[in-house]
Amino acid sequence: MDINEKDILQVSETVRKIESETAKQMVGQKELIRQVIICILAGGNVLLEGVPGLGKTRLVNTLGGVMGLGFSRIQFTPDLMPADVVGTNIITRDKTESGMFSFQPGPVFSNIVLADEINRATPKTQSALLQAMQEKTVTVANTTYQLPQPFFVLATQNPIEMEGTYPLPEAQLDRFLFKLEVPFPTLEELNEIVNMTTGNRQQEIKAVTNSEELLKIMETVREIPVAEPVQKFALKLVLATHPESEYAPAITKKYVRFGASPRGAQAIITTARIRAVLEGRYNAAFEDIEYVAYPALRHRLFLNFEASTEGLTADAIISEILKEVENSK
Numbered sequence: 001m002d003i004n005e006k007d008i009l010q011v012s013e014t015v016r017k018i019e020s021e022t023a024k025q026m027v028g029q030k031e032l033i034r035q036v037i038i039c040i041l042a043g044g045n046v047l048l049e050g051v052p053g054l055g056k057t058r059l060v061n062t063l064g065g066v067m068g069l070g071f072s073r074i075q076f077t078p079d080l081m082p083a084d085v086v087g088t089n090i091i092t093r094d095k096t097e098s099g100m101f102s103f104q105p106g107p108v109f110s111n112i113v114l115a116d117e118i119n120r121a122t123p124k125t126q127s128a129l130l131q132a133m134q135e136k137t138v139t140v141a142n143t144t145y146q147l148p149q150p151f152f153v154l155a156t157q158n159p160i161e162m163e164g165t166y167p168l169p170e171a172q173l174d175r176f177l178f179k180l181e182v183p184f185p186t187l188e189e190l191n192e193i194v195n196m197t198t199g200n201r202q203q204e205i206k207a208v209t210n211s212e213e214l215l216k217i218m219e220t221v222r223e224i225p226v227a228e229p230v231q232k233f234a235l236k237l238v239l240a241t242h243p244e245s246e247y248a249p250a251i252t253k254k255y256v257r258f259g260a261s262p263r264g265a266q267a268i269i270t271t272a273r274i275r276a277v278l279e280g281r282y283n284a285a286f287e288d289i290e291y292v293a294y295p296a297l298r299h300r301l302f303l304n305f306e307a308s309t310e311g312l313t314a315d316a317i318i319s320e321i322l323k324e325v326e327n328s329k
Contacts, residue, residue, distance in 0.1 A: 088103075179295060
């Protein structure tokens with residue numbers, strides 16, 4: 001399909017409506033909301049990290065209602081089992097009283113699955129989501145079931161240093177398109193939050209889209225062109241996260257153990273297209289690549305002990321990598 005001005009305007013208008021309705025339940029966090037929407041339109045999963053009480057669960061719940069999608073919530077706890085997530089076979093009886101196995105779908109069978117406090121469950125349970133997040137299917141007792149479309153996992157987690165949490169497996173982290181850090185509200189925002197949640201000022205939200213319309217938008221935005229120099233810039237960014245790469249700057253070689261996988265490159269290109277549309281442009285630009293690089297790469301960099309002792313973050317290293325790659329354009 002060919003994308004035209006009408007398609008661009010339609011996508012932008014739909015996103016503006018989603019943001020406007022979401023703002024009725026969320027104070028501030030405009031950039032966070034925009035990034036979550038970008039990730040959803042890219043068909044990806046989102047990992048939201050922040051201390052308790054910042055509205056992570058509220059945001060996901062609100063977006064599910066605004067987008068008119070099926071929504072389910074899984075509260076991850078240490079005793080949660082994989083069958084509690086994907087479902088299980090149970091014995092049922094037909095009219096002849098003969099016993100037979102029947103599949104009972106788990107809460108993962110929905111459009112938006114909120115994996116609440118995902119890092120409080122054991123790695124075994126966390127891994128139950130791997131197939132769903134990548135292939136949009138689940139397999140139980142050698143039978144594979146297709147999940148509803150569109151399908152997204154929006155997971156929340158507390159910082160790893162907090163008590164009672166487990167680090168997510170690297171393979172699962174890589175299946176999140178974005179990792180977004182939820183900032184603490186400002187004084188003005190905190191005041192508005194208190195007024196909204198302790199009084200009777202909450203507004204009802206309404207659905208402004210549905211699954212069919214979202215699927216069309218997701219198909220449309222994939223047609224946004226990416227010029228070869230822009231794409232190569234993104235690919236060099238990913239290669240520059242690998243210490244052994246010829247594109248790796250000194251900071252990567254000193255502080256990074258492992259760099260981003262090819263999924264990192266896919267995430268950058270896919271979401272840069274959507275960001276371009278939301279900015280009213282017909283093609284992805286260098287600034288779009290720079291904008292999405294942080295959420296697309298921060299959870300795909302594994303830093304060494306030296307970086308930890310010096311207090312370096314993945315974002316700080318990504319910033320230096322961006323400067324180095326930009327200078328070599």
